[in-house]
Amino acid sequence: xxxxxxxxxxxxxxxxxxxxxxxxxxxxxxxxxxxxxxxxxxxxxxxxxxxxxxxxxxxxxxxxxxxxxxxxxxxxxxxxxxxxxxxxxxxxxxxxxxxxxxxxxxxxxxxxxxxxxxxxxxxxxxxxxxxxxxxxxxxxxxxxxxxxxxxxxxxxxxxxxxxxxxxxxxxxxxxxxxxxxxxxxxxxxxxxxxxxxxxxxxxxxxxxxxxxxxxxxxxxxxxxxxxxxxxxxxxxxxxxxxxxxxxxxxx
Amino acid sequence: xxxxxxxxxxxxxxxxxxxxxxxxxxxxxxxxxxxxxxxxxxxxxxxxxxxxxxxxxxxxxxxxxxxxxxxxxxxxxxxxxxxxxxxxxxxxxxxxxxxxxxxxxxxxxxxxxxxxxxxxxxxxxxxxxxxxxxxxxxxxxxxxxxxxxxxxxxxxxxxxxxxxxxxxxxxxxxxxxxxxxxxxxxxxxxxxxxxxxxxxxxxxxxxxxxxxxxxxxxxxx
Amino acid sequence: xxxxxxxxxxxxxxxxxxxxxxxxxxxxxxxxxxxxxxxxxxxxxxxxxxxxxxxxxxxxxxxxxxxxxxxxxxxxxxxxxxxxxxxxxxxxxxxxxxxxxxxxxxxxxxxxxxxxxxxxxxxxxxxxxxxxxxxxxxxxxxxxxxxxxxxxxxxxxxxxxxxxxxxxxxxxxxxxxxxxxxxxxxxxxxxxxxxxxxxxxxxxxxxxxxxxxxxxxxxxxxxx
Numbered sequence: 200x201x202x203x204x205x206x207x208x209x210x211x212x213x214x215x216x217x218x219x220x221x222x223x224x225x226x227x228x229x230x231x232x233x234x235x236x237x238x239x240x241x242x243x244x245x246x247x248x249x250x251x252x253x254x255x256x257x258x259x260x261x262x263x264x265x266x267x268x269x270x271x272x273x274x275x276x277x278x279x280x281x282x283x284x285x286x287x288x289x290x291x292x293x294x295x296x297x298x299x300x301x302x303x304x305x306x307x308x309x310x311x312x313x314x315x316x317x318x319x320x321x322x323x324x325x326x327x328x329x330x331x332x333x334x335x336x337x338x339x340x341x342x343x344x345x346x347x348x349x350x351x352x353x354x355x356x357x358x359x360x361x362x363x364x365x366x367x368x369x370x371x372x373x374x375x376x377x378x379x380x381x382x383x384x385x386x387x388x389x390x391x392x393x394x395x396x397x398x399x400x401x402x403x404x405x406x407x408x409x410x411x412x413x414x415x416x417x418x419x420x421x422x423x424x425x426x427x428x429x430x431x432x433x434x435x436x437x438x439x440x441x442x443x444x445x446x447x448x449x450x
Numbered sequence: 451x452x453x454x455x456x457x458x459x460x461x462x463x464x465x466x467x468x469x470x471x472x473x474x475x476x477x478x479x480x481x482x483x484x485x486x487x488x489x490x491x492x493x494x495x496x497x498x499x500x501x502x503x504x505x506x507x508x509x510x511x512x513x514x515x516x517x518x519x520x521x522x523x524x525x526x527x528x529x530x531x532x533x534x535x536x537x538x539x540x541x542x543x544x545x546x547x548x549x550x551x552x553x554x555x556x557x558x559x560x561x562x563x564x565x566x567x568x569x570x571x572x573x574x575x576x577x578x579x580x581x582x583x584x585x586x587x588x589x590x591x592x593x594x595x596x597x598x599x600x601x602x603x604x605x606x607x608x609x610x611x612x613x614x615x616x617x618x619x620x621x622x623x624x625x626x627x628x629x630x631x632x633x634x635x636x637x638x639x640x641x642x643x644x645x646x647x648x649x650x651x652x653x654x655x656x657x658x659x660x661x662x663x664x665x666x667x668x669x670x671x
Numbered sequence: 672x673x674x675x676x677x678x679x680x681x682x683x684x685x686x687x688x689x690x691x692x693x694x695x696x697x698x699x700x701x702x703x704x705x706x707x708x709x710x711x712x713x714x715x716x717x718x719x720x721x722x723x724x725x726x727x728x729x730x731x732x733x734x735x736x737x738x739x740x741x742x743x744x745x746x747x748x749x750x751x752x753x754x755x756x757x758x759x760x761x762x763x764x765x766x767x768x769x770x771x772x773x774x775x776x777x778x779x780x781x782x783x784x785x786x787x788x789x790x791x792x793x794x795x796x797x798x799x800x801x802x803x804x805x806x807x808x809x810x811x812x813x814x815x816x817x818x819x820x821x822x823x824x825x826x827x828x829x830x831x832x833x834x835x836x837x838x839x840x841x842x843x844x845x846x847x848x849x850x851x852x853x854x855x856x857x858x859x860x861x862x863x864x865x866x867x868x869x870x871x872x873x874x875x876x877x878x879x880x881x882x883x884x885x886x887x888x889x890x891x892x893x894x895x
Contacts, residue, residue, distance in 0.1 A: 256576055258575060258576060280578075281578045282578075284575070284577065284578035285577070285578040287576070289576035291572065291573060293567075295567075295570055295572060295573035297587075297592075298592065299591050299595060308579075308587060309577035309578060309579060312583050312587065313577065313578040313579060313583075354573075357573075357577065358577075361577065361578075512873065513865070513869065515872075515876060516826075516868065516869040516872040516873040516876060517865040517869055518830035518831070518832075518833035518834075518844065520834060521833055521844055521847070521861055521864050521868060524844070524848065524857065525857065525862065525864075525865060526857075528851045528855075528857025529856075529857030529858035529862075532855060532858055533858065610736075610737065610739070612738075613738030613739075613741055614738075614740060616740070617837055624738060624740055624741055624744075627741065627744065628744075631748065637744065637748030637749060638745075638748070638749045638752060641741050641744045641745045641749070642745065644741050645737045645741050645745070648736060648737045648741065649733065649736045649737060652732075652735070652736030652737070653736065
């Protein structure tokens with residue numbers, strides 16, 4: 200697959216720190232993610248991967264360092280986050296679909312309320328996004344009527360419908376039954392192919408190897424290793440990475 | 451005794467029961483509206499940021515829940531005049547009902563808001579919705595859905611509670627039975643007729659509760 | 672002025688404590704017997720016997736659907752027509768016991784329903800009989816769901832016991848009503864009555880809340 204050359208940094212972490220009380224969860228993070236780059240972040244549970252991507256749209260505020268996303272300063276409390284969040288699609292492990300709304304309503308709520316797009320146009324956009332994730336026939340179903348894989352695809356469509364510049368995925372397949380994982384990964388593969396800037400926290404190493412430009416390993420709040428997938432999987436530098444990979448690749 | 455059960459007298463008293471039935475309905479309805487207002491207010495005070503206001507709301511809720519409605523009713527009925535406040539029996543009754551159910555509704559609403567998972571709020575934040583938009587489109591619709599069945603349950607309690615207003619001589623359903631007992635000494639006919647009217651309201655509200663719970667199924671993701 | 676009334680109230684304090692004792696006696700007897708009956712009704716409602724289920728269900732519905740005051744009047748005034756002469760106290764205890772049984776029945780049913788069906792199947796497939804399933808597998812798990820609302824229900828029933836003052840049982844509410852005829856200070860008199868109820872009910876509400884927290888935290892933390 201063709202790899203895009205680095206154009207400009209879409210997301211930039213500079214000496215970023217975060218604490219939960221006494222717990223130092225992000226330790227001196229330095230990272231640049233380029234436009235149209237797909238980065239996979241992996242690591243043991245509790246290593247801070249979720250916190251890392253949640254800090255990008257300030258679901259978790261950082262306490263020290265600089266974090267610039269699409270030329271906007273996330274670390275600056277004065278920054279208008281509503282505007283930035285509209286540019287970032289976020290997909291949760293637990294889907295977090297709104298249970299009282301149909302798939303289409305879930306997808307069109309933010310375009311109408313945040314982007315102030317008229318209902319008719321929003322509906323068209325919503326239909327397009329849902330078709331894109333293969334759910335053109337489920338527009339009027341409620342989340343409870345959909346399978347886990349379908350729910351997660353609606354959640355992705357919800358992010359896409361805002362025409363975001365960045366998509367963030369926080370373990371998007373961890374809550375899914377194995378037979379549903381592929382339909383979600385397929386949607387993500389297509390997105391990557393179209394040049395979406397993506398950060399994906401996942402343990403799906405097949406996806407990382409095939410789609411990502413770089414893989415980052417996170418351990419105890421530190422980014423200990425960042426490398427292109429070929430190098431990352433064949434010549435992991437640290438012992439911890441080796442140990443983690445051996446555990447995750449054998450099952 | 452049943453062979454002497456006197457249906458004729460019941461027919462004779464039916465107009466009284468009719469008007470008393472309406473009285474029970476409107477007293478309960480007024481109490482419920484008051485309780486909704488008080489409950490919403492008390493709940494937002496209790497979960498609000500201001501410590502002192504939260505303590506006041508909590509004290510109100512806890513003291514209502516720890517004492518009988520009948521005592522609260524007498525407290526206002528005998529107590530307000532000693533402060534020089536004269537309310538009609540109906541106003542006193544509605545006040546007691548509203549303050550009593552208001553405390554329970556406050557807790558029901560609070561549970562409803564807290565039952566919404568944090569993920570819902572995060573998803574709404576992540577897509578850029580403002581606080582007001584989140585409340586209006588995500589939190590409140592779900593909270594109302596979740597709280598509707600227990601609110602209807604509280605409405606059932608309130609209708610039954612309104613029977614106590616007969617003890618301050620308000621002409622409602624239970625009072626009708628008392629009147630029949632004292633005028634004709636026919637307590638069986640009197641109170642069983644009251645009971646039938648109460649059951650009518652009960653089954654209607656119970657049916658509405660079942661209906662609202664069925665609607666909830668959609669929302670259990 | 673208020674000082675005078677407070678002094679008068681202090682004089683009648685023994686009277687209030689006697690009333691409190693009556694409240695405790697009526698509620699205590701009714702709660703114990705009502706709990707036993709309520710569990711019995713609840714187990715019948717969760718059983719396979721259609722006729723018994725329907726009978727108990729209909730009775731519970733009628734009691735839950737009518738005001739307790741009306742039930743008290745019916746028992747107090749109607750049983751004598753069957754030739755059963757009742758004093759106010761036994762009439763009150765019968766009414767409150769019946770009310771307790773019917774509300775506790777619903778709590779027990781919900782508790783039994785909360786135990787997953789697989790538990791029963793496991794018990795059946797290991798050859799336990801109906802009683803053993805209930806005694807050793809179903810009820811121990813159901814109790815975790817039953818206990819918090821049961822204590823909450825006790826609070827409601829203790830408060831409902833105030834209603835029996837209407838047929839002349841001299842409980843603490845009745846004492847308040849009698850006192851307010853002599854001491855025309857409704858706020859003081861019923862403030863004192865309310866305080867006495869509060870002393871009993873508030874700790875029970877806290878107990879119910881903490882039970883709920885303990886029970887919902889799963890089997891790993893803290894045993895039942």
